[in-house]
Amino acid sequence: MSAVEREGERLLLLNLLRRWVRISVIWEERLAALPDVRAYVEWQARSGIQVRTSAQVPVPLSVVDNTTAVVGSFAGGGSTGRDREENTTVTDCPETVSMLHYLFLGLWDEAKPFSVSVHPSLEKGHAQEVLRMLANGSTDEQIAHRLVVSKRTVSRTVARLLDEMNARSRFEAGAIAARRGYLDATKRAR
Secondary structure: OOHHHHHHHHHHHHHHHHOOOOOOEEEEHHOOOOOOHHHHHHHHHHHOOOEEEEEOOOEEEEOOOEEEEEEOOOOOOOOHHHHHHHEEEEEOOOOOOOOHHHHHHHHHHHEEEEOOOOOHHOOOOHHHHHHHHHHOOOHHHHHHHOOOOOOHHHHHHHHHHHHHHHHOHHHHHHHHHHHHHHHHHHHHOO
């Protein structure tokens, strides 16, 4: 998958995540180990996508809402977009979709969870605590008072977090952080 294709997929995935669509992905271990692919896989995991790896993934497969399946016979990286289109099948046949979903679940059960550390920006200063307080509906003034920093510092932190998390509101940023497990790390650290 080229960088342009990855960016297109990233935008599609972000759109789905904003609509609270649950996304699960299995990557072949050898592909996930390539530096540019690994960065993309880490981005997926940090974005809230459930990611696992397996020694072998027999075929690229997507099941959408248990009503549509997309199966590609290409093996990442080497083929052109035209080859991929010719070797990709889309089906909405209920029996086929059900069988492919069952195949995916079997692969999922055997795959290993892919874990990444907390988002890098959350490791700096009070960002994780700010997210926790945003999820609880705290104002900038309340956050500033609790963390003993200026309101302007909180406002800049909130703006940066909203941008990094592609959140449209303060509450959405807190909700996304909770869904991605960023806030659990805060509770364990106490």
